[in-house]
Amino acid sequence: MSETTELSVIEIKPEQAPALYIPNGLESYFEHIKASVSEAPDLSTKKGRDRVASLAAQVGRSKTAVEKPGREYLKRLKEAVRPAEQEIKRFVDACDLLRDETRRPLTEWEAEQERIAAAKAAEEERKRIEAEQLAAAEVQRKQKEADHELALLLNIQHDRDAADKAAEAERQQRERDEQIAKQARIDAELKAKQEIEAAAQREAALKAQAEQAERDRIAALEKAKIDRIAAEQKAEQDRKDAAAKAEADRLAAAQQAEREKQEAIEAEQRKQQEAEQRRLAEEKRIKDEADRRAADVAHRKVIGTAVVNALTEHAGLTRDQAIETLKALMERKIPHTSIQY
Missing domain, CATH: 1.20.5 (Single alpha-helices involved in coiled-coils or other helix-helix interfaces)
Incomplete structure (x- = not known):
């Protein structure tokens, strides 16, 4: 990259990607772009304003030139790990299904136990209501006996009125008792349903948490693998670069030694030729x-x-x-x- 007032064309080849797209690997490109637009044109002139717009556009083009091969490199990395990701997902889905199938009898048993408990609670509530109804009936019976005894002392019309009132009261009490029992049954069924739904929600929440934890674990493994691959590729590239440099230095030293040897031979030959001449x-x-x-x-x-x-x-x-x-x-x-x- 040359230091000019115009940004030079940035080209990143695929084989350079592993050594560049690492932490701070693109810093030299950024510093070059930053240095290339460090001038301060005069905004009071159209030429200066056009120059500012041109510099900004150049930064955008340079950004794209560096970002595009980076995205392609990242895409290749993702494609490289996609088979492993698919196999892990297949394995996890199969294990989740196996886990659910394995636990299904226990889940159904727990739901049945909750249903039985709810039914038992409803039955107990029904018995309580029946007991209250029996007690009320007993009170009414005793009241009726008392009323009957009183009716014997009253006239027939008064007995009829009392009987009608008692019948109406009994009917109303029966309706109230039936309504209470019905409401208790509805409440028990609703409570059982709510408990079943709550259990299902807890199970779904636990499953969602487990799936999220598994996704986080897979993401962490993928990131660690990508980081490890990037580090290995960088180390390999550094090793290749060092080996290439060492080989180049060795060849240069050998060539320099050969040149010096040849020059010494030629000098000695010239010296001998001059002496002979x-x-x-x-x-x-x-x-x-x-x-x-x-x-x-x-x-x-x-x-x-x-x-x-x-x-x-x-x-x-x-x-x-x-x-x-x-x-x-x-x-x-x-x-x-x-x-x-």
């Missing part, structure tokens, strides 16, 4: 000098022989005299004379 040049110089001197000696000898022959032939000198004269000429002992070689 100097030796050959010196040998050539010596040979050329020797050849030159030999040629000069031969040339001087030819000229000297010619001079000696000329002196003996034209000057009437003996050979020894001619040689001595040549030596005098060579040593420049005779003024105004010289030998041209």
